[in-house]
C-alpha cells in the first residue's frame with residue numbers, strides 16, 4: 020500500500036499545524052524532508068519518540084518542526100506514521116506537504132488514515148463512523164455519546180447480540196444435521212427467549228436513533244405562524260441575537276432566516292419563515308411564502324406560534340391543521356398582555372403540546388425548552404448507552420431486527436428449524452455488515468467519503 024500524507028489540522032492561521040505521513044515509507048520520507056538538530060535520523064528511532072529540527076524543501080529550510088514517530092502496529096493507522104508539527108499557517112503547511120509529496124508520498128484521500136485504521140483492524144466500521152461524529156460533535160452530550168461509540172459501546176452490544184444468535188443457530192444446525200447424536204433439542208421457549216431478547220436490544224437501538232440524531236446532527240426546525248405573532252422575536256430570544264428583523268408591520272420577514280441554537284441538550288437549526296400566507300400579491304413575498312412552505316415540509320420539528328392577544332383567525336386554524344402531521348409544539352406568545360385567544364377552542368383544534376410564553380419578556384422559556392426536548396425525544400437521553408448514529412447503521416440494525424421477527428413468526432407457525440436458521444443467519448450477516456466485517460467495498464468507501472482529508 021502506498022505511503023500517504025495530508026495536512027491533519029485546520030487550514031487556517033494557527034499556533035501549530037501538523038502534516039501526517041502514514042505507510043511503509045513514512046520514516047524514509049520523513050528523513051528526506053526533516054533534519055534533526057541532534058543529527059539523528061527518524062528511521063533510527065523507536066515508536067512514540069520525537070525529534071526537534073527543521074523541515075526542508077530541497078535545500079531551503081521551510082520551518083522549525085517537531086517530528087513524532089509511531090511504529091507499526093502501534094499507531095492510529097496501524098502503519099509507520101510520522102507527524103511533522105510546524106507553525107500553523109496555510110502557506111507553511113502547504114509547503115511542508117508539497118515537500119513530503121515530492122519525497123514520494125501520495126496525497127491522502129478524505130478519511131484515508133481512518134480507513135487504513137479500519138483495514139488494519141485498529142477499529143471497526145462503527146468506531147470509524149464515531150471518529151467522524153466526534154469531529155463534528157456540537158455539544159457535551161454529542162461528544163460523550165460519540166466517544167462512547169468510539170470506545171466500542173455499540174460494537175460490544177452488536178457482538179453480544181451476534182454471539183447469542185450464533186449459539187442458537189449452531190445448536191439448531193447440530194440438532195438437524197446429527198439427529199442420531201445425543202444433542203438436546205432446543206425447546207421453542209429457549210429459542211424464542213434468546214431471539215426475543217436480541218430483538219429487544221435491536222429495537223432499543225432503533226428507537227434511540229432519532230434522539231441520537233437530534234443530539235448529534237441537530238434538528239431542522241421551522242417557526243411558523245401568522246405575520247406579527249412574534250416569530251422573529253422568538254427566534255431572537257432562543258438564539259440570543261438580534262438577527263431577525265422585528266417590526267410591527269405584517270409580512271416583514273420576507274425570506275427564510277436561519278439560525279443554529281443550542282436548546283437544552285439539542286442543536287436546533289431554526290428557520291423563521293415568512294408566515295405561510297397564501298393570499299399575498301407582492302411578488303417578493305410570494306417567493307418568501309413558497310420557501311417557507313418548502314422549509315416547513317422539510318422540518319422535523321415545528322414551533323407553531325400564536326398570539327395570545329388575538330382571537331384565533333382562519334389562518335391560525337389552517338396552520339394548526341397543517342401541523343397535526345408534524346412533530347410540533349404550539350407556542351402561545353405575548354402572554355404578557357390582555358388575553359383574547361380562546362384556550363378552549365384551541366384545545367379542540369390541536370392535540371399537540373401547548374406552551375405559553377412571552378418571547379419579548381423572556382417568560383416561561385424553560386417550559387418551551389422542556390417541551391421541545393420531550394417532542395424530539397431527547398429528554399431522557401443517556402449518552403452512555405450504545406447508540407446508532409448513521410443511516411447505514413440504522414438500516415443494518417433494522418434488517419437484522421426484521422430477520423429475527425421473521426424467525427419468531429416462523430417458530431410460531433411451526434416451520435422447520437432449517438428455515439428458522441436461514442433467518443438467523445441473515446440477521447448475523449446483517450450485524451456483520453454493521454461492524455464492517457462483511458461490508459462491501461462500496462459501503463466502506465461510502466463511509467469514508469464523508470470524512471475530511473487528513474483524518
Ligand code: GDP
Pocket residue numbers: 244245246247248249250251252253264265266267269270271272352353354355356376377378379380
Ligand atoms: P413575526 O412577524 O411573527 O416575526 O413577529 P415579530 O417578531 O416581528 O413581532 C411582531 C410584534 O410583536 C413586534 O412589535 C414585537 O415586539 C411584538 N412581540 C413579539 N413578541 C411579543 C411578546 O411576547 N409580547 C408582546 N407584548 N409583544 C411581542
